Amino acid sequence: GAVVSQHPSRVICKSGTSVKIECRSLDFQATTMFWYRQFPKQSLMLMATSNEGSKATYEQGVEKDKFLINHASLTLSTLTVTSAHPEDSSFYICSVMGLGNTEAFFGQGTRLTVV
Amino acid sequence: AQSVTQLDSQVPVFEEAPVELRCNYSSSVSVYLFWYVQYPNQGLQLLLKYLSGSTLVKGINGFEAEFNKSQTSFHLRKPSVHISDTAEYFCAVSDLRTDKLIFGTGTRLQVFP
Numbered sequence: 296g297a298v299v300s301q302h303p304s305r306v307i308c309k310s311g312t313s314v315k316i317e318c319r320s321l322d323f324q325a326t327t328m329f330w331y332r333q334f335p336k337q338s339l340m341l342m343a344t345s346n347e348g349s350k351a352t353y354e355q356g357v358e359k360d361k362f363l364i365n366h367a368s369l370t371l372s373t374l375t376v377t378s379a380h381p382e383d384s385s386f387y388i389c390s391v392m393g394l395g396n397t398e399a400f401f402g403q404g405t406r407l408t409v410v
Numbered sequence: 411a412q413s414v415t416q417l418d419s420q421v422p423v424f425e426e427a428p429v430e431l432r433c434n435y436s437s438s439v440s441v442y443l444f445w446y447v448q449y450p451n452q453g454l455q456l457l458l459k460y461l462s463g464s465t466l467v468k469g470i471n472g473f474e475a476e477f478n479k480s481q482t483s484f485h486l487r488k489p490s491v492h493i494s495d496t497a498e499y500f501c502a503v504s505d506l507r508t509d510k511l512i513f514g515t516g517t518r519l520q521v522f523p
Contacts, residue, residue: 304451327509329510339454344509344510386451390454398442398444400456401453403452
């Protein structure tokens with residue numbers, strides 16, 4: 296399967312600052328990338344879907360101006376949490392898919408703590 | 411719209427015992443079905459998937475699952491579990507039109523010695 300690298304694995308930031316999370320597909324052309332968030336002991340909730348070179352499609356209830364997604368190339372997508380608040384503290388996970396694929400490959404996740 | 415139900419939030423079991431983790435889904439269109447495993451503070455690893463064909467699917471680590479269309483179920487089984495199988499298990503369906511994965515709420519498998 297594809298190797299997906301997510302960076303950083305953990306980040307602590309102050310309330311009001313912005314944090315960027317990177318998702319890289321190391322050996323795979325990711326035409327589509329997905330961003331999820333997972334609260335403790337809960338399931339993964341899809342935040343947005345991004346296709347290379349296009350604007351991301353956000354799920355209902357997800358603020359696009361707060362969670363900025365950029366998918367500029369077939370190997371890199373970034374999620375920027377702007378003006379972070381403590382309630383944004385969560386585990387963020389990306390996944391990638393390529394053309395014709397039937398399964399998604401996941402990154403290791405990023406633990407964001409906003410203090 | 412699709413939805414996934416994992417009825418058991420936790421399943422405790424002794425080592426070497428068999429285990430079944432239940433998953434039911436609902437969808438008005440054809441879907442693919444998946445089971446993923448998540449270890450603490452890590453991403454998801456695919457255990458197995460059902461796309462079409464044989465309803466019994468074998469995956470990694472000795473796991474298997476059976477697709478039952480009439481019961482809209484995709485239960486995960488392992489005949490003999492190990493301590494290392496302790497993890498969170500997620501059932502998911504994929505919308506064939508959008509590739510979006512819809513996850514169940516997860517089942518925590520706890521294997522005791």
